[in-house]
Amino acid sequence: xxxxxxxxxxxxxxxxxxxxxxxxxxxxxxxxxxxxxxxxxxxxxxxxxxxxxxxxxxxxxxxxxxxxxxxxxxxxxxxxxxxxxxxxxxxxxxxxxxxxx
Amino acid sequence: xxxxxxxxxxxxxxxxxxxxxxxxxxxxxxxxxxxxxxxxxxxxxxxxxxxxxxxxxxxxxxxxxxxxxxxxxxxxxxxxxxxxxxxxxxxxxxxxxxxxxxxxxxxxxxxxxxxxxxxxxxxxxxxxxxxxxxxxxxxxxxxxxxxxxxxxxxxxxxxxxxxxxxxxxxxxxxxxxxxxxxxxxxxxxxxxxxxxxxxxxxxxxxxxxxxxxxxxxxxxxxxxxxxxxxxxxxxxxxxxxxxxxxxxxxxxxxxxxxxxxxxxxxxxxxxxxxxxxxxxxxxxxxxxxxxxxxxxxxxxxxxxxxxxxxxxxxxxxxxxxxxxxxxxxxxxxxxxxxxxxxxxxxxxxxxxxxxxxxxxxxxxxxxxxxxxxxxxxxxxxxxxxxxxxxxxxxxxxxxxxxxxxxxxxxxxxxxxxxxxxxxxxxxxxxxxxxxxxxxxxxxxxxxxxxxxxxxxxxxxxxxxxxxxxxxxxxxxxxxxxxxxxxxxxxxxxxxxx
Numbered sequence: 001x002x003x004x005x006x007x008x009x010x011x012x013x014x015x016x017x018x019x020x021x022x023x024x025x026x027x028x029x030x031x032x033x034x035x036x037x038x039x040x041x042x043x044x045x046x047x048x049x050x051x052x053x054x055x056x057x058x059x060x061x062x063x064x065x066x067x068x069x070x071x072x073x074x075x076x077x078x079x080x081x082x083x084x085x086x087x088x089x090x091x092x093x094x095x096x097x098x099x100x101x
Numbered sequence: 102x103x104x105x106x107x108x109x110x111x112x113x114x115x116x117x118x119x120x121x122x123x124x125x126x127x128x129x130x131x132x133x134x135x136x137x138x139x140x141x142x143x144x145x146x147x148x149x150x151x152x153x154x155x156x157x158x159x160x161x162x163x164x165x166x167x168x169x170x171x172x173x174x175x176x177x178x179x180x181x182x183x184x185x186x187x188x189x190x191x192x193x194x195x196x197x198x199x200x201x202x203x204x205x206x207x208x209x210x211x212x213x214x215x216x217x218x219x220x221x222x223x224x225x226x227x228x229x230x231x232x233x234x235x236x237x238x239x240x241x242x243x244x245x246x247x248x249x250x251x252x253x254x255x256x257x258x259x260x261x262x263x264x265x266x267x268x269x270x271x272x273x274x275x276x277x278x279x280x281x282x283x284x285x286x287x288x289x290x291x292x293x294x295x296x297x298x299x300x301x302x303x304x305x306x307x308x309x310x311x312x313x314x315x316x317x318x319x320x321x322x323x324x325x326x327x328x329x330x331x332x333x334x335x336x337x338x339x340x341x342x343x344x345x346x347x348x349x350x351x352x353x354x355x356x357x358x359x360x361x362x363x364x365x366x367x368x369x370x371x372x373x374x375x376x377x378x379x380x381x382x383x384x385x386x387x388x389x390x391x392x393x394x395x396x397x398x399x400x401x402x403x404x405x406x407x408x409x410x411x412x413x414x415x416x417x418x419x420x421x422x423x424x425x426x427x428x429x430x431x432x433x434x435x436x437x438x439x440x441x442x443x444x445x446x447x448x449x450x451x452x453x454x455x456x457x458x459x460x461x462x463x464x465x466x467x468x469x470x471x472x473x474x475x476x477x478x479x480x481x482x483x484x485x486x487x488x489x490x491x492x493x494x495x496x497x498x499x500x501x502x503x504x505x506x507x508x509x510x511x512x513x514x515x516x517x518x519x520x521x522x523x524x525x526x527x528x529x530x531x532x533x534x535x536x537x538x539x540x541x542x543x544x545x546x547x548x549x550x551x552x553x554x555x556x557x558x559x560x561x562x563x564x565x566x567x568x569x570x571x572x573x574x575x576x577x578x579x580x581x582x583x584x585x586x587x588x589x590x591x592x593x594x595x596x597x598x
Contacts, residue, residue, distance in 0.1 A: 008284075015277055022270050031266055038273035045280035054287030059280070062231040062289055066276055069238045076245050077265045083249065083258050093266075096259040099336040 007048035014041035028081045028091045032074060039070045108165035111158060111172035114151040114180055115222055121147020122215040129208025137207040141191070144211040148188040148218065155180035155222075162595040164228060168290050171228040171595040178441060178591035179225040179359040186352045186448045187218040193456055193566040194344035200463045201251055201342040210250060214348070216243045221356040225363075228595070230279045230289040233360060234272070237320055240353050241268045248341040248349070260340025267333040271323035278316025285309060291364070314385070318392075321364070324357030325422050328395040335403075338415035343462060346411055347455035350418045351448045358425055358444060362437060365389075365429065366594060389430045394526050397423025401533040408470045410458045413537065414451070417494060420534055421447055424509055427527060431512040431520075434592050439512040441588045443505035446574075450493040450502050453570035457487045460567075464557055470541060475550030480557035482564065484545050486571040491538040493574045496531055500574050504581070506531060 014037050021034025043063040050059030085091050109116075124147075125140045133139075155177050162173035191214055196202045202210070220239035227233040245268065249261035283289050285306065286297040302310065322330035338346045365385065400420030407413040425447070428440025460483065461476070462468055477484040493502030513524045559567075577584050 011280075018273070019270075022266075028262065028266075032269075035266075035269040035273055038270065038277065042273070042276040042280040045277065046283060049280065049284035049287075053284055056287070058231070058289045059283050062234070062279075062283065065231055065235055069235065069242075072242055073238065073265075073269055076242050077269065080245065080249055080258065080261050080265055083252065084262055087253075087255050087258055093262070096262055098255060099259055099263070099340050 004048055004052040007044060007052075011041040011044040011048070014038075014044065026092050026094055028084065028093050029078075031093065032077050032081070035077075036070060036074070039066055042066060104167055108170075111160060111163075111165050112170075113154040113158075114184065115219060117147055117150040117154055118184075118215055118219040118222065121150075122212055122219065125208060125212045125215060129206070129212070137196070140208045140211045141195075144191050144215060145188065147215060148184055148191060151218070151222075152181060152184045152188060155184060162593055164292075164595065168292075169229050169232045170223065170226045172226065173595040174591045174593040175359070175362070175437075176226040176595075178588070179355065180222050182355055182441075182444060182448065183221045183225060183352055184218060186355065186452070187214060187221075187348070189448075189452055189570070190214065190344060190348045190352075193452070193563075193570070194347060194459060195562075198463050198560070198563050199342060199344050199459055200466065201254075202344060205250065210247075213243050213247050213250075217247065217348070217352065221352055224356045225359040227360060227363070228291050230283065230291070230294075233364070234276055234279060237275070237324065237360070238272060240324070240356060241272060244345075244349055244353060247345045248337055250345060251342050254340075256340040257342065258340075260337045263333050263340075264337045267330075268323060271319045271330055274316050275320025278313045278319070281309070282313045282317070285313070311388075315388075317364070321357055321361045322392070325354050325361065325426075326396075326419050327392055327422050327426065328399045328419070331396070331399065331419050331422075334419055335412050335415040338418070339409060339411045339468075343411065343455060343459045346415075347452055347459070350414070350451055350455065354418070354422060355444045355448070358429070358440060361429055362440065363594065366437075386430060386432060389426065390523055393423050393426035393430050394523065395423075396420070396426060397527065397530040401530050401537075404537045405533070407537070410461075410468045410470055410473070410541075413470065413541070414454060414458070417534065417537070418451065420530065421451075421494075423530070424506065424527065427509040427513050427523075430523070431509075431516055433512060433516065435515065436509075436512040438585075438588045438592055439505075439508035441591060442508045442584070445577075445584070445588075446493065446501035446505035449570055449573040450490050450500075453486065453490040453567070453574065454494065456563075456567060456570060457483060457490065460559065460563055465554060470544055471551075473541070473544045474548035475545075475554075476557075477546040479554065480559065483557065483559065483567065486567045487545065488542055489571045489574050491542055495535045495538045499578050501577050502574070504578070 018034045018037030022031050025031050043066050046059040046063040050057060081091060088095055121143050124143050128136050128139050158177045160172060165172050196207055217240055220236050224236035224240060227236050245261055245265045248264050249257055251257035286294045288294055319330055326334040397420045400416045400423060404413050404416035407416060425440055425443050428436045465472055493500035496503045496506035510524055510527060513520050
């Protein structure tokens with residue numbers, strides 16, 4: 001029988017994979033994919049808690065807003081990555097290094 | 102329907118900003134010749150109306166919009182502060198006096214400025230985790246675009262890239278923490294969470310709440326540039342157009358502190374006692390104290406060696422976030438009042454310093470501290486104003502910066518001997534800070550310039566704003582009892598249930 005702990009384990013694994021992706025990837029698009037994983041792990045938590053825990057719909061409503069925000073954030077982030085590519089002909093983050101000190 | 106009718110009168114500042122935002126977008130889309138002047142005028146009018154409406158709200162503290170937002174005196178105080186900061190940025194930092202923004206589209210810039218202000222206001226009055234997250238992301242996403250405004254510039258692009266990646270990860274960690282908090286308490290509403298937590302926790306759950314608070318603090322720490330979530334700050338402040346930097350260094354930071362107060366006091370404090378009483382539930386003090394000490398120390402030490410003025414002021418703003426957080430650490434009414442007073446002072450002194458940096462860049466095309474040599478002979482008035490802003494940032498009496506520091510240190514020290522070491526660290530940090538502010542002054546006044554530069558031309562409008570901001574650093578001392586009374590009257594926070 002699949003219950004709340006299973007969902008929580010999957011979401012914790014997703015969160016860790018997302019953080020790992022953000023920390024290890026050089027390509028900006030891959031980093032954005034890691035961020036999506038982090039946000040979706042939170043969504044999974046919210047929906048699972050709403051189903052098995054509190055019994056109210058606040059969690060599901062919250063999850064829908066998180067999905068919308070993730071889309072808006074991805075739009076802005078991809079536009080910025082596209083500008084990076086236009087200016088430097090590379091999507092790699094380690095070449096964006098003129099600001100330091 | 103009755104809920105909407107009840108909420109609307111408490112929502113007027115936000116409505117004014119939304120109307121101005123839509124009008125600016127429409128005016129810009131018409132393509133008429135006067136659209137730039139018109140969008141600036143509409144922005145100023147919208148912000149002025151919102152400022153007047155936030156100051157006019159004197160209703161009883163209550164929930165609005167079915168518990169999504171609250172209307173209370175603390176919210177009104179922060180709304181007035183945030184709208185005021187935006188108004189100064191919109192009027193003093195024009196497209197004419199910024200060499201970076203000159204020639205770029207003004208309509209979008211003003212629309213973005215209004216959007217950030219609107220979301221700052223929502224953040225300052227959020228009462229539900231979902232609303233808190235939405236408002237925080239709206240502030241973030243619009244400010245990513247503002248940082249990237251200088252589109253063809255590599256620095257602006259790199260700054261926005263770093264900002265968006267750091268921001269997305271920190272807010273991602275925050276929303277994960279919020280999902281766990283919802284799981285633990287069964288609600289996203291801050292008053293309900295508070296009621297649940299105040300019924301007592303098992304040791305296991307106590308650890309969980311600690312972890313959750315750390316995750317959620319990632320989001321607040323990112324907004325206020327607190328260590329260890331400050332890495333984006335110097336790069337973003339250096340790369341962004343200077344008016345945007347000036348705006349980001351005050352408004353989202355103040356909104357971040359307002360939500361930090363509301364979350365830690367309104368959500369995670371024990372029920373039944375006064376709204377400010379956190380003791381007995383979970384020991385936050387040491388965690389917040391550690392973050393505050395690290396924030397001020399890292400900011401001040403890193404600022405010592407900076408030669409770029411924008412970067413120096415970025416590290417200085419990190420250090421100031423550490424001082425402001427002393428007001429949160431004190432966990433008392435006096436602490437919250439000190440935080441409010443410090444933020445008021447911080448807005449006028451930091452915007453002033455950034456305005457001087459913008460004007461020097463417009464004239465000489467440089468942000469390098471070494472190029473400030475000999476400025477006192479070319480522009481004595483500007484140097485004098487900069488001296489006032491820097492002395493205020495240092496915390497020298499009789500300037501408002503001193504009053505801010507005085508209140509936060511007093512709030513910490515009166516909490517008892519176990520806080521004295523913390524207060525001492527703060528004082529040492531203020532001394533370190535004085536060194537690099539004085540270094541800027543020394544360069545401007547004593548150092549000889551390497552090359553002869555043409556005379557400094559200062560348009561009347563800029564001169565007037567510099568004078569006004571300098572006066573705002575001194576004059577409040579003349580009617581200080583009123584400022585203090587305003588902050589004291591704003592201490593009331595809606596605690597729900």
